[in-house]
Amino acid sequence: MAGWTGKRGNVSFSKPAEPAFLTRFKQQVGYKEDHGLSDKFAKMPDATDDDVADKEDELPQVVSLRSGDLTQEEVESLRKDGKLDDLLKGEEKEEVQGCRERSDDDPPPDGKILFRKPVKRASEGSEEGGKKNSKKLKNRAEKSDGDKLIKKDKKKAAQEIKLLSFNEDEEEEED
Numbered sequence: 001m002a003g004w005t006g007k008r009g010n011v012s013f014s015k016p017a018e019p020a021f022l023t024r025f026k027q028q029v030g031y032k033e034d035h036g037l038s039d040k041f042a043k044m045p046d047a048t049d050d051d052v053a054d055k056e057d058e059l060p061q062v063v064s065l066r067s068g069d070l071t072q073e074e075v076e077s078l079r080k081d082g083k084l085d086d087l088l089k090g091e092e093k094e095e096v097q098g099c100r101e102r103s104d105d106d107p108p109p110d111g112k113i114l115f116r117k118p119v120k121r122a123s124e125g126s127e128e129g130g131k132k133n134s135k136k137l138k139n140r141a142e143k144s145d146g147d148k149l150i151k152k153d154k155k156k157a158a159q160e161i162k163l164l165s166f167n168e169d170e171e172e173e174e175d
Contacts, residue, residue, distance in 0.1 A: 065111050 026033075034040065062072045070078075078084040 063113065065113075069111065 062070065062075050064071055078087060
C-alpha cells in the first residue's frame with residue numbers, strides 16, 4: 001500500500017508534562033525511569049560465584065534412615081573439604097522402578113524413601129457403597145412413582161375442568 005495520505009498523515013503524539021504530585025512521589029520513592037528500549041535489551045553482567053552457590057536454606061535436606069547413613073554434620077564437613085562430589089560419583093547406582101511387595105514396618109532396602117498410592121479397601125467400601133446405592137435407588141423409585149401419580153391427578157383434574165366448562169357453555173347456548 002502507499003503511504004498515508006490526507007489528514008491522517010499529519011497526526012502525531014506529544015507526551016504531556018507529568019503532574020507535580022507524580023514527580024514528588026517518584027523522588028520520594030527513588031524511582032528511576034527507563035531510558036528506552038536499548039536498556040531493556042542490554043547485555044546483563046555474567047553471574048558471579050555468589051549468585052551460583054547454594055545458600056544455606058536452599059541446600060538439600062539430609063535424611064538418615066539407617067544407623068550407618070551420613071548425618072547432616074558429616075555432609076557439611078565433606079562439602080567443606082570438597083570430598084562430597086567424589087563420594088557421590090562413586091556411589092551411582094541404577095534406580096529400580098515399579099512396585100515391590102513388602103511390609104510397612106521394614107525400612108526400604110536401599111534407603112530411599114518410597115511413595116505409594118494408598119490401597120483401596122474393597123470389602124468395607126462395597127458394603128457401605130451397596131447400602132448407599134440401594135437407598136438411592138429406592139428413593140428414586142419412590143419419587144418416580146409419586147411423580148407419575150401426581151401427573152395423572154393433574155391430567156384428570158384438567159380434563160374435569162374442561163368438561164365442566166364445555167357443559168356450562170352448552171347450557172348457556174341452549175337457554
